[in-house]
Amino acid sequence: MIFRRCALIALLLTSGAAAHAETWTTLNGQQFEAKFRGMWGKAAIFERSDGRRAAITLLNMNAESRIRLQKLTEEVDAKRMQRVEELQQAADAAAMAATAEPNADGTASTLPPVVEYQPMTDGMDLKATVAHLLDQSSSGHLRVYWDALPASYQRDIDQLRTDLAGKIPASQWDARIGLLTKVVRVLQEKQSLLMGSSMLASFPAPMKDSLRDGISPLVDQLATIMQQEQLSHEKVSQTELGALIAEVSPELAGPLRKLLEATRGKSPIAPNIERMQIEQTDDSHGTVQDPAADYNNTWSKVEQRWVSDKIADDWTNNLQAAGLQFESFFGEQANAQAAQIETVVDGLLAAQDQQAFDAVIFQVVLQMGPMMKQFGIAPGMPGGM
Numbered sequence: 001m002i003f004r005r006c007a008l009i010a011l012l013l014t015s016g017a018a019a020h021a022e023t024w025t026t027l028n029g030q031q032f033e034a035k036f037r038g039m040w041g042k043a044a045i046f047e048r049s050d051g052r053r054a055a056i057t058l059l060n061m062n063a064e065s066r067i068r069l070q071k072l073t074e075e076v077d078a079k080r081m082q083r084v085e086e087l088q089q090a091a092d093a094a095a096m097a098a099t100a101e102p103n104a105d106g107t108a109s110t111l112p113p114v115v116e117y118q119p120m121t122d123g124m125d126l127k128a129t130v131a132h133l134l135d136q137s138s139s140g141h142l143r144v145y146w147d148a149l150p151a152s153y154q155r156d157i158d159q160l161r162t163d164l165a166g167k168i169p170a171s172q173w174d175a176r177i178g179l180l181t182k183v184v185r186v187l188q189e190k191q192s193l194l195m196g197s198s199m200l201a202s203f204p205a206p207m208k209d210s211l212r213d214g215i216s217p218l219v220d221q222l223a224t225i226m227q228q229e230q231l232s233h234e235k236v237s238q239t240e241l242g243a244l245i246a247e248v249s250p251e252l253a254g255p256l257r258k259l260l261e262a263t264r265g266k267s268p269i270a271p272n273i274e275r276m277q278i279e280q281t282d283d284s285h286g287t288v289q290d291p292a293a294d295y296n297n298t299w300s301k302v303e304q305r306w307v308s309d310k311i312a313d314d315w316t317n318n319l320q321a322a323g324l325q326f327e328s329f330f331g332e333q334a335n336a337q338a339a340q341i342e343t344v345v346d347g348l349l350a351a352q353d354q355q356a357f358d359a360v361i362f363q364v365v366l367q368m369g370p371m372m373k374q375f376g377i378a379p380g381m382p383g384g385m
Helices: 002-014 063-099 126-138 143-147 151-167 170-189 191-196 205-227 233-238 241-263 315-330 332-350 354-374
Strands: 022-025 031-040 043-047 053-057 277-280 285-290 295-302 305-308
Touching: 022 063, 031 053, 031 063, 126 143, 126 277, 126 285, 126 305, 143 241, 151 233, 151 241, 151 315, 170 191, 170 205, 170 233, 170 315, 170 332, 191 205, 191 354, 205 241, 315 332, 332 354
Parallel strands: none
Antiparallel strands: 022 031, 031 043, 043 053, 277 285, 285 295, 295 305
């Protein structure tokens, strides 16, 4: 609709821009000077020097004037079609620019092409498994981690999904998803204030630029997923987890790959298959080491899938612990904490400048600083405090 209105205005402004007064002759020999402004049905529209307009049918013009009018009409139509095409191209370019996130220098960036997902196959050796995980995850395919699990592990997790969806009321579940949606809105709408916050003051400038360039498409896609209620209680309770992951993963693949490419090379401990030391000691056991990342784990084969022993050795207890954490976040016992978080998020959304945004962050640090330090997090205070 906006494009059509703009096109109409442009055509009205330009259709007679090159027109100049000419001498015209009617069928009865009467001559007059006027600018030809276009056709209205079978009548020619003329504008006199005083601004008044008149419509005269072609049948009432002499042969010479009629031929000239027909020629001018063809020229005007050709220019109009050319202008419409130019406006359409401009509208298409604007639409593409609107879907592309700006780079740090203000130019538009686009998502990298989505690489088709390659499923994991049975019978892979340990090195092939690790290489496949790194390759597919670097292409943005989160579902590779689900597909890498043994079938019994997948069933256990999906049963946990069913149990949690049955325990947690829909209103409670959707309220937490609503809170997460607000957090995504902060990342989406307040990104410049977040990047300018003293909380990130210790981040090197190149890393902040890469984050700014890479995180926007991912946040926008997460917002879309939230808006489409793909994580609602109704959706999650009725959809097997494997199917849900397969549905969401392709939507996140492009943005995730963009983020990974933007931050690639910025971290010295990023996974690198060439740097890893992978040794398979027999058909069912092996070790994976990455000294730069301080990673040194044994792996075992479970149901045709290689799994880190840190996961496999205590699978049942790890799964139960994850379920309890999940339930504590979505359950009623966390309502008070959720309300506090929502107050903070609402404050961040309401902030209109850096000072107001940092003031909210400052209050969070004062209230939660001791707890955050227990996890090794020490964010900077506004003003370098």
